[in-house]
Amino acid sequence: MKTTRMFGAPLLVAVLAVLAACSPRDDDESMGPAQKAGKAMDEAGDKVARELRAPLEKADEAAKRAVERADEAKDRLVERTEEAREKIRDATAEAERGLEKASAKVGEKVERAGEKMQEAAR
Numbered sequence: 001m002k003t004t005r006m007f008g009a010p011l012l013v014a015v016l017a018v019l020a021a022c023s024p025r026d027d028d029e030s031m032g033p034a035q036k037a038g039k040a041m042d043e044a045g046d047k048v049a050r051e052l053r054a055p056l057e058k059a060d061e062a063a064k065r066a067v068e069r070a071d072e073a074k075d076r077l078v079e080r081t082e083e084a085r086e087k088i089r090d091a092t093a094e095a096e097r098g099l100e101k102a103s104a105k106v107g108e109k110v111e112r113a114g115e116k117m118q119e120a121a122r
Helices: 003-022 033-121
Strands: none
Touching: none
């Protein structure tokens, strides 16, 4: 928050309270200085609230959009993670099948080599 806004609103309220307390009597003589100061403070508070409402609403909307974007990003991440897991499962299964084929071929070759060694030994 800007320093001027942080100190400006309370300063404005204080100045209005002093001015209301020190100002000459209005047409309404029934209001005392404390009542006038209270009225000035109320009006100043209302003004500050009105001035802050729009920026706060903008900040709220920005926060809502940020949450929505974060949720969308999370959903995409979950989806991509699941896709990656599926690809890993497929690759692992394919590697397992390839390993089984390779093991079978190596086994056959070893068996043939053993047969040839036996024939040569006879």
